[in-house]
Amino acid sequence: MDSNEFFAPARTPSDDTAAPADDAALVSSSDAVDGEVNSAGSVAKPLKAERTPVWIDLLNPSDDEIHEIEKRFDIEVPTREEMQEIELSSRLYDEDGALFMTVSVLNKANSDEPETTAITFILVKKTLITLRYADPVPFKTFIRRVNRSPSLASSAEAVLFGLLEQIVDRLADIMEQAAADLEGLSNIVFANPDDPAHDQDHRAVLRRIGRAGNLSGKAKDSLLNLHRLGLFLSTQTRLKKDAKTRLKTISRDIVSITEHANFIANKVTFLLDATLGMINLEQNNIIKIFSVAAAAFLPPTLIASIYGMNFEVMPELDWQFGYPLAIGLMVLSAVLPLWYFKRKGWL
Incomplete structure (x- = not known):
């Protein structure tokens, strides 16, 4: 020991x-x-x-x-x-x-x-x-x-109910702390992307959400066990009237904290889905940038490829303004798609 x-x-x-x-x-x-x-x-x-x-x-x-x-x-x-x-x-x-x-x-x-x-x-x-x-x-x-x-330990039943009350109080404190932590996480998840406090990769947020979910799950397991214990004790005839009254108070507290734990579990699920949704949006924005860049630089690449071919009969190759014209066409073909995407609100 x-x-x-x-x-x-x-x-x-x-x-x-x-x-x-x-x-x-x-x-x-x-x-x-x-x-x-x-x-x-x-x-x-x-x-x-x-x-x-x-x-x-x-x-x-x-x-x-x-x-x-x-x-x-x-x-x-x-x-x-x-x-x-x-x-x-x-x-x-x-x-x-x-x-x-x-x-x-x-x-x-x-x-x-x-x-x-x-x-x-x-x-x-x-x-x-x-x-x-x-x-x-x-x-x-x-x-x-x-x-x-010392009067808290006047009898075995008093010690038992005192311990149960202390366990329930501790679970209530843990649930309050978890709720406050989730409130802070909610502000981070839905913060303005331009805010310096905004977490772009969300890895720390996901870890904190996972910890809150793990904690609430274990708390609910403990509350379920305490609820079963309360039902078991309520059937015992050896308990006196004041003991059963105390047990009813504990049982009501357990039910109340269990409802709060269910709320926290739902909020954990909501924040997890929201965080994953934010990650998907950011990934889509990155893919969109690459797609726009590819679409914008495709026409200039096409023009450069045409004038890079080794054909003997290409009049523009001997023209004095051939090179400036080719550069101008490439710039124009790149600007026009970007202007169009901007007008449509895709950028």
């Missing part, structure tokens, strides 16, 4: 045996099996066997640590390969009262290679176990929030 450390919330002040919030412990992820957040909200290494952990966060766990969790809670933790399966029955299921929920969470959204990583939430009795092989931003942010406000 990676040696990352995280802050665990202290006991709530209402607990008679509560420790002060300043005594919140720093628990390394290598001690995540032993480090516990008790049901009252405090985190420390277990001092008493009867203390119930609220949240156990497994980041890159070893086989021995997974085995210890399985033995301690009498469950079978899914393997990393099983977490990657796309079947709904393999991602969301109830096994002897323990809820197993695997979702794809967007990770490295600000990098050039965003990815989705599978994270498993296991809700067993009064404990939430999170199994992950990446450290996305929502987990880091939620851990910092819990350290400042």
Whole structure:
């Protein structure tokens, strides 16, 4: 397991045996099996066997640590390969009262290679176990929030919904950033060609559009997983009324962000088509220039070819004004087509 450390919330002040919030412990992820957040909200290494952990966060766990969790809670933790399966029955299921929920969470959204990583939430009795092989931003942010406000981790359900809300908030921020980036791209694509900021080859624009499309696609995949998880949790009778109310709020946010993600996906398609159309127009303009040049210089070439023939009987060859006449004809035959094309608006 990676040696990352995280802050665990202290006991709530209402607990008679509560420790002060300043005594919140720093628990390394290598001690995540032993480090516990008790049901009252405090985190420390277990001092008493009867203390119930609220949240156990497994980041890159070893086989021995997974085995210890399985033995301690009498469950079978899914393997990393099983977490990657796309079947709904393999991602969301109830096994002897323990809820197993695997979702794809967007990770490295600000990098050039965003990815989705599978994270498993296991809700067993009064404990939430999170199994992950990446450290996305929502987990880091939620851990910092819990350290400042220990009441956010008053129960396993509170931690679960807090993490889900943080993931949804992160996706909303990513969609807002993607929308702003696409707005800037739209101004570039439809900018005046005479504008110095206009990108003539559009390669950078295409790369940015492709990145926005890739990001929105992965965000939609994550939102779809969260929506399925919400539907699964809504059928659980163990959740209290306030928990279900909180779940409904999360579900509404997911639907709203999904609609925004669909809008972004449509705009990505529109900008991609528009950019490719601009490229085609520029290519057509280049071909048109070559076509006009060929048409303009064809008559002068014809005249030059005629007087370049080696016939003995060509009166103009002995004429004093033959050469100036040939030059004049070639210039005139080149200017007349250009004047005609200009009049027709083809230039």
